[in-house]
Amino acid sequence: MSGRVDARLAELAIELPEPPAPVAAYVPFVQTGNLVFISGQVSFLGADDSLAGKVGADLTPEQGQQAARNSALNMLAHLKSACGGDLDRVTRCVSLRIYVASAPDFTGQPAVGNGASDLVGEIFGDAGKHARAAVGVTALPLNCAVEVESVWEID
Amino acid sequence: MSGRVDARLAELAIELPEPPAPVAAYVPFVQTGNLVFISGQVSFLGADDSLAGKVGADLTPEQGQQAARNSALNMLAHLKSACGGDLDRVTRCVSLRIYVASAPDFTGQPAVGNGASDLVGEIFGDAGKHARAAVGVTALPLNCAVEVESVWEID
Amino acid sequence: MSGRVDARLAELAIELPEPPAPVAAYVPFVQTGNLVFISGQVSFLGADDSLAGKVGADLTPEQGQQAARNSALNMLAHLKSACGGDLDRVTRCVSLRIYVASAPDFTGQPAVGNGASDLVGEIFGDAGKHARAAVGVTALPLNCAVEVESVWEID
Numbered sequence: 001m002s003g004r005v006d007a008r009l010a011e012l013a014i015e016l017p018e019p020p021a022p023v024a025a026y027v028p029f030v031q032t033g034n035l036v037f038i039s040g041q042v043s044f045l046g047a048d049d050s051l052a053g054k055v056g057a058d059l060t061p062e063q064g065q066q067a068a069r070n071s072a073l074n075m076l077a078h079l080k081s082a083c084g085g086d087l088d089r090v091t092r093c094v095s096l097r098i099y100v101a102s103a104p105d106f107t108g109q110p111a112v113g114n115g116a117s118d119l120v121g122e123i124f125g126d127a128g129k130h131a132r133a134a135v136g137v138t139a140l141p142l143n144c145a146v147e148v149e150s151v152w153e154i155d
Numbered sequence: 156m157s158g159r160v161d162a163r164l165a166e167l168a169i170e171l172p173e174p175p176a177p178v179a180a181y182v183p184f185v186q187t188g189n190l191v192f193i194s195g196q197v198s199f200l201g202a203d204d205s206l207a208g209k210v211g212a213d214l215t216p217e218q219g220q221q222a223a224r225n226s227a228l229n230m231l232a233h234l235k236s237a238c239g240g241d242l243d244r245v246t247r248c249v250s251l252r253i254y255v256a257s258a259p260d261f262t263g264q265p266a267v268g269n270g271a272s273d274l275v276g277e278i279f280g281d282a283g284k285h286a287r288a289a290v291g292v293t294a295l296p297l298n299c300a301v302e303v304e305s306v307w308e309i310d
Numbered sequence: 311m312s313g314r315v316d317a318r319l320a321e322l323a324i325e326l327p328e329p330p331a332p333v334a335a336y337v338p339f340v341q342t343g344n345l346v347f348i349s350g351q352v353s354f355l356g357a358d359d360s361l362a363g364k365v366g367a368d369l370t371p372e373q374g375q376q377a378a379r380n381s382a383l384n385m386l387a388h389l390k391s392a393c394g395g396d397l398d399r400v401t402r403c404v405s406l407r408i409y410v411a412s413a414p415d416f417t418g419q420p421a422v423g424n425g426a427s428d429l430v431g432e433i434f435g436d437a438g439k440h441a442r443a444a445v446g447v448t449a450l451p452l453n454c455a456v457e458v459e460s461v462w463e464i465d
Contacts, residue, residue: 022442025427026406026441027440030440032402033188033344092185092187097304132177133254134296135295136293137292137293138293139415139417189342189343260449262451284337284340285336290350290450
């Protein structure tokens with residue numbers, strides 16, 4: 001069935017953003033064999049940079065979770081490009097690496113990361129079950145709250 | 156020879172813990188081709204969360220090294236599951252990524268990481284020789300001291 | 311044409327350093343299939359440890375960029391070993407992960423990372439176009455300013 005994942009996106013009322021341009025000298029994704037490595041995606045959606053700062057200081061964990069979801073949306077926009085527009089070619093989300101700009105005493109990175117993980121699961125079902133690491137870092141590009149790096153298997 | 160690695164574990168008096176459940180919406184490992192990506196493993200062993208905090212502040216480097224070893228034990232427990240119980244299927248430890256919750260002036264991440272690297276070397280010999288990165292991060296999930304992410308090649 | 315990349319290095323007046331020895335119990339790189347995983351490379355060149363400290367506090371962004379370039383030179387030295395001395399075997403730089411030891415309010419990691427990304431682009435052209443993540447971490451081994459981890463595709 002063609003357009004299976006697009007239909008699921010519509011069902012979830014999720015509209016993917018325009019794939020954001022890299023903020024530096026690299027490309028959004030690289031395919032090697034059937035693996036796609038997607039560059040770290042920040043949590044700003046287009047011109048909306050409201051979710052800036054560190055979780056546990058400037059932002060609540062719930063805002064952090066929203067930021068992680070935003071990063072995942074940017075990631076999915078690039079993934080769609082990597083698949084030539086056809087997300088049905090995704091056979092597995094292999095891994096997500098979730099960097100959370102964190103206050104020194106904030107240790108709730110797993111719940112923040114779920115903003116990205118849950119979205120991937122809702123869209124891809126079993127193929128969305130991924131390995132993951134979530135860590136708290138000092139600061140992220142452009143002062144965004146979350147950055148998500150990922151590896152995908154496509155056919 | 157079957158059970159080669161299990162015999163080596165017994166020789167080293169190492170008992171693998173129960174594979175810990177992910178603390179969020181993801182799975183412990185994903186296999187793609189002959190590569191296994193294992194989720195970031197924290198350094199608590201079961202109910203024992205004594206090695207909490209940051210190395211260089213709350214914990215000594217030696218305690219950090221012990222925490223890295225604990226993370227590696229949790230990692231190996233999942234690796235065994237990924238191999239259907241047969242660790243002899245491991246052909247190579249490809250890479251370990253070692254995140255050390257660090258005081259701002261603590262720069263001894265390599266020695267801390269050896270708690271994981273040495274364990275892998277002792278168990279797997281040449282197949283345990285891995286690429287590695289060790290970095291100092293602000294905070295880790297559950298306030299654990301070390302998180303270890305890894306990629307393995309199995310047959 | 312043999313020695314194509316070596317000729318390009320000469321053209322750019324770039325001399326690769328001696329591949330630095332790992333500072334702990336691991337190896338500089340691991341090949342699995344046609345992928346090479348290179349260990350995190352610090353930004354000291356041989357005995358020169360002048361670019362120490364955190365970007366945004368001890369070092370300027372420009373010094374951070376120089377540090378990233380140094381890490382990339384160390385990375386390329388190991389990559390050359392991984393290729394048995396023949397860098398023409400490189401078919402793609404798959405991904406760079408750039409850790410920048412950062413003051414808590416420093417968010418210019420992308421520009422710092424360009425010190426590595428631009429070098430790879432200058433040397434390899436299209437094959438040097440890579441996926442990337444750049445993050446700000448608390449502290450790095452030996453108090454170096456930048457660490458670069460990478461994955462390469464070779465034939």
